[in-house]
Amino acid sequence: MFEPVKIAPSILSADFMNLGRDVALLEKAGAGYVHVDVMDGHFVPNLTMGVPVLKQLKRATELPLDVHLMISNPLEQLPWFLDAGADIVTVHAEALGADELSRAVAAIHAGGAKAAVSLKPNTPTGALAPVLADLDMVLIMSVEPGFSGQSYIEGSEKKVERVVEMARALGVSPLVQVDGGIGLTTAPLVSAAGADVLVCGNAVCGAENPAQAIADITAVAEEARAAALAAKEA
DSSP, X not given: OOOXXXXXXXXXXXXXXXXHHHHHHHHHHTOSOEEEEEEBSSSSSOBOOOHHHHHHHHHHOSSOEEEEEEOSOHHHXXXXXXXXXXXXXXXXXXXXXXXXXXXXXXXXXXXXXXXXXXXXXXXXXXXXXXXXXXXXXXXXXXXXXXXSSOOOOTTHHHHHHHHHHHHHHHTOOOEEEEESSOSTTTHHHHHHHTOOEEEESHHHHTSSSHHHHHHHHHHHHHHHHHHHHHHHHO
């Protein structure tokens, strides 16, 4: 929480005919992570990339691979993505019961990766309670997962604030990531609330100059964060 802001471009918005080129460009442009959206057509109404793509990405970039599993059976598939080279693995709280969620987090750590849990827009932050103390990151969805290019759901920054409050009460400090409709106008909202990692799809991959887009979004996010922290200290 309140770490230097990093941008995690979602390659769901990249050119899949030139994915290696685009990932190399994003790395050179100053991205902090490569965000890999895995959708199974069951948990969300879309079907995207899987293990073969992740294996190729692992050979193509030095950036951490931030793998977001929007799938209905993460416990069964976790070993596949860990073996393929995921550096961070995010599972959805809605896909697992409390005990299963704890098992998933433990399995991710045992596989040598960082563990994160994601919440859909309508899922209360209380769903994080069983595992929050053990997480490396929390992912707040600011759109309904399933498709890129959606608009930010107003008020999502309030959920970020609640996660920050919960973590502070436990004495832990996981990174807070936000995914969905993040760009120049919304990055300041979530960063001021405590978000550290901003998933950007079209705002970066669809920009004429992705490097400039990353720089501009980072700048407005950091400015908003600094102002928010100064206001709290005043």
